[in-house]
Amino acid sequence: xxxxxxxxxxxxxxPLLAAAVGAVTPRRGRRLAAGAAIAAMxxxxxxxGCALHRALAVPAAHLTSNFSWFDLGFGAVRLGWLLDPLTxxxxxxxxxxxxxxxxxxxxxxxxDENFTRFFCFLSLFxxxxxxxVVANSLLQLFIxxxxxxxxxYLLIGFWFHRPAAAAAAKKAFLTTRIGDLGLLVGxxxxxxxxxxxxxxxxxHGVLEAHALAGVAAPALAGGLAVSTAIGLxxxxxxxxxxxxxxxxxxxxxxxxxxxxxxxxxxxxxxxAAGVFLIARIFPLMTADQVLTAVPIHALTVVAxxxxxxxxxxxxxxxxxxxxxxxxxxxxxxxxxxxxxxxGVGSWVAAIFHLLTHAFFxxxxxxxxxxxxxxxxxxxxxRRLGGLRGPMRTTFATFAIGMMALAGVPFLxxxxxxxxxxxxxxxxxxVSHLPLYAALxxxxxxxxxxTRLLCEVFGGAARTPEAAHAREGSxxxxxxxxxxxxxxxxxxxxxxxxxxxxxxxxxxxxxxSRSVLEGGGLMALSIVLIAIGLGAxxxxxxxxxxxxxxxxxxxAAAAPRLFSFLGAGMRFDAFYAxxxxxxxxxxxxxxxxxxxxxxxxxxRLLARLGEGTGAANSAADRAGLNGxxxxxxxxIRGTGRAYSRAQTGEAHGYLRTLAVGFVLIALFALLVGRR
Amino acid sequence: xxxxxxxxxxxxxxxxxxLTAALARSNSILVLLGLxxxxxxxxxxxxxxxxxxxxxxxxxxVVFVLFAIAVTAAETAVGLxxxxxxxxxxxxxxxxxxxxLKG
Numbered sequence: 006x007x008x009x010x011x012x013x014x015x016x017x018x019x020p021l022l023a024a025a026v027g028a029v030t031p032r033r034g035r036r037l038a039a040g041a042a043i044a045a046m047x048x049x050x051x052x053x054g055c056a057l058h059r060a061l062a063v064p065a066a067h068l069t070s071n072f073s074w075f076d077l078g079f080g081a082v083r084l085g086w087l088l089d090p091l092t093x094x095x096x097x098x099x100x101x102x103x104x105x106x107x108x109x110x111x112x113x114x115x116x117d118e119n120f121t122r123f124f125c126f127l128s129l130f131x132x133x134x135x136x137x138v139v140a141n142s143l144l145q146l147f148i149x150x151x152x153x154x155x156x157x158y159l160l161i162g163f164w165f166h167r168p169a170a171a172a173a174a175k176k177a178f179l180t181t182r183i184g185d186l187g188l189l190v191g192x193x194x195x196x197x198x199x200x201x202x203x204x205x206x207x208x209h210g211v212l213e214a215h216a217l218a219g220v221a222a223p224a225l226a227g228g229l230a231v232s233t234a235i236g237l238x239x240x241x242x243x244x245x246x247x248x249x250x251x252x253x254x255x256x257x258x259x260x261x262x263x264x265x266x267x268x269x270x271x272x273x274x275x276x277a278a279g280v281f282l283i284a285r286i287f288p289l290m291t292a293d294q295v296l297t298a299v300p301i302h303a304l305t306v307v308a309x310x311x312x313x314x315x316x317x318x319x320x321x322x323x324x325x326x327x328x329x330x331x332x333x334x335x336x337x338x339x340x341x342x343x344x345x346x347x348g349v350g351s352w353v354a355a356i357f358h359l360l361t362h363a364f365f366x367x368x369x370x371x372x373x374x375x376x377x378x379x380x381x382x383x384x385x386x387r388r389l390g391g392l393r394g395p396m397r398t399t400f401a402t403f404a405i406g407m408m409a410l411a412g413v414p415f416l417x418x419x420x421x422x423x424x425x426x427x428x429x430x431x432x433x434x435v436s437h438l439p440l441y442a443a444l445x446x447x448x449x450x451x452x453x454x455t456r457l458l459c460e461v462f463g464g465a466a467r468t469p470e471a472a473h474a475r476e477g478s479x480x481x482x483x484x485x486x487x488x489x490x491x492x493x494x495x496x497x498x499x500x501x502x503x504x505x506x507x508x509x510x511x512x513x514x515x516x517s518r519s520v521l522e523g524g525g526l527m528a529l530s531i532v533l534i535a536i537g538l539g540a541x542x543x544x545x546x547x548x549x550x551x552x553x554x555x556x557x558x559x560a561a562a563a564p565r566l567f568s569f570l571g572a573g574m575r576f577d578a579f580y581a582x583x584x585x586x587x588x589x590x591x592x593x594x595x596x597x598x599x600x601x602x603x604x605x606x607x608r609l610l611a612r613l614g615e616g617t618g619a620a621n622s623a624a625d626r627a628g629l630n631g632x633x634x635x636x637x638x639x640i641r642g643t644g645r646a647y648s649r650a651q652t653g654e655a656h657g658y659l660r661t662l663a664v665g666f667v668l669i670a671l672f673a674l675l676v677g678r679r
Numbered sequence: 680x681x682x683x684x685x686x687x688x689x690x691x692x693x694x695x696x697x698l699t700a701a702l703a704r705s706n707s708i709l710v711l712l713g714l715x716x717x718x719x720x721x722x723x724x725x726x727x728x729x730x731x732x733x734x735x736x737x738x739x740x741v742v743f744v745l746f747a748i749a750v751t752a753a754e755t756a757v758g759l760x761x762x763x764x765x766x767x768x769x770x771x772x773x774x775x776x777x778x779x780l781k782g
């Protein structure tokens with residue numbers, strides 16, 4: 006098993022193969038495409054399981070398998086595979102959740118004529134995501150990272166005939182590209198500073214002490230450390246991919262994609278890539294912590310952005326009417342929590358929350374997919390209602406997911422992972438503002454999830470679509486149940502009393518502490534959750550909405566605030582008015598320069614060239630041609646004159662000869678005499 | 680007037696008569712006769728310069744003249760053949776009318 010790391014490439018390669026199969030399968034080959042995709046995921050899951058087993062046996066080791074990709078003049082570009090508990094857990098999670106979502110898609114997409122294409126894209130996405138996870142080189146990670154972006158673009162725009170979906174795909178692609186630019190610059194800088202992009206390389210990798218000591222010097226203007234600048238640039242990429250403020254605007258729009266895509270990409274895995282990236286390069290992010298005189302640490306920014314995002318996402322989620330957009334904003338909020346945990350220094354808490362969130366958010370999205378399919382693609386929560394009766398399994402599993410997300414105490418995984426984050430935030434010695442933002446987010450999360458559950462499943466059916474909704478087949482419900490089990494059970498891997506996950510991830514034994522230690526904070530958060538749940542029940546559960554047109558209780562009280570939040574705090578309008586307008590001006594300026602300045606210069610050059618050409622041609626005609634013509638005419642004239650002498654008369658010739666002879670004789674006489 | 684000068688004067692007159700005949704007559708045969716006279720004037724000069732020159736013992740002048748006569752005979756034969764060809768073509772031997780080489 007020691008060589009397992011050499012075969013780690015199998016994990017991304019299998020889905021990639023399935024994607025290739027899917028790409029060449031004709032439309033009618035549904036079984037082949039879906040079968041290949043699911044078989045590949047099962048295979049990857051098996052390899053991931055072995056890898057997990059191996060990694061947990063020696064949690065502190067970073068097993069690597071590096072190889073040269075190609076040689077350059079000054080060295081070789083090296084890539085590699087990395088196996089440690091973080092990689093193994095991520096792989097296992099992505100494969101497991103992915104497999105369940107693939108199975109769910111079998112039924113959800115069964116009426117779509119591009120079924121094979123869908124599975125091809127899903128496999129491509131899984132391959133790219135697993136490529137990010139197993140990469141031991143930041144270059145390799147970046148390649149996979151961009152492939153993830155591509156797969157996301159393809160899948161959001163899967164129903165590209167809908168203008169909204171096409172626009173959302175474009176928006177997601179461009180917005181994440183802004184962050185990726187930062188990531189790329191960060192990588193180039195890092196390569197320049199350390200000479201390698203390998204993460205672990207037997208003491209020479211960028212995450213190992215030698216390289217870290219080199220970049221942790223306060224060498225930049227203002228006493229900023231190089232590692233801070235590089236860390237922040239890389240964080241740009243992570244912020245774009247993970248939907249962090251201010252690049253979060255693409256994530257709600259990405260809900261235009263098919264629901265399994267939302268579950269897989271925009272909830273469970275892809276958006277977690279940013280969090281994973283920061284956790285992966287955590288030694289680099291903390292390299293500047295040893296310096297006390299620097300103006301800012303990279304992680305302080307991460308914590309601040311995370312706190313803002315956590316609160317902002319939660320606030321906006323309160324005022325959404327679209328079932329999937331509520332979940333999208335809640336995803337933004339939860340990703341903010343993860344970034345917050347990274348920022349305050351507890352990457353373990355972030356990964357714990359990432360894993361639990363993957364399960365319960367995938368569960369919620371698949372539950373939403375089940376509802377949407379049953380209600381004939383009705384997504385507006387005002388037009389649903391009363392589904393708890395006809396859709397019992399969906400209701401039960403969705404409720405478990407909702408409680409896990411809201412952080413209902415003790416039984417649900419979200420509670421434990423969120424407690425870890427709150428605990429870490431309370432111990433952060435820089436500021437307690439992120440803690441307060443996170444606590445406010447806790448109330449809001451409980452509140453909006455209660456609202457969602459009550460609106461969708463409570464009361465009576467408000468439209469014919471909702472009234473006719475029926476539970477789907479086992480293909481729909483079995484993944485829901487499996488994810489629900491995970492959403493409950495996963496939390497117990499990392500409780501304070503038995504911090505198994507934490508000690509496995511760090512490779513060091515973490516002493517268990519009593520649940521009651523720091524119990525004040527836990528009690529506070531339980532009270533806050535209770536307030537959120539209670540408020541949600543009071544506003545939406547006790548007197549359920551009766552008609553689809555009835556106003557929302559909050560909208561009735563504060564309509565302007567509600568519509569402001571409903572539009573996502575008008576970030577889109579704000580960006581359109583600032584960045585968009587600036588871009589428009591820049592484009593106008595470029596257009597002006599292009600048309601008036603560059604074009605004129607080029608036209609001038611063209612005129613010059615034309616003039617030179619004309620002059621050349623004239624000189625050619627008049628000078629050269631004329632000269633030759635004149636010479637030829639003269640030769641012709643001479644020839645004519647000579648030919649006139651050729652009369653053919655022998656007497657003439659004889660006469661000329663005689664005269665010539667006489668002349669020569671006279672000449673000889675006259676000259677010869679001297 | 681010594682004999683050489685008399686000989687040269689005679690050959691000059693003979694040459695002038697031959698030239699006049701060659702230029703003035705229109706009959707091709709008479710033009711050829713004129714040419715013969717001019718050539719014989721030249722032959723006469725050879726003989727004269729040999730006979731009254733510094734070395735009259737060697738027969739150089741006679742040999743020269745014999746060669747010239749042989750060449751002239753051949754030339755005259757070609758000339759007469761041409762005259763016959765012209766006559767066959769245009770049924771007279773007027774030199775002024777034989778201006779074209781094309782048959």
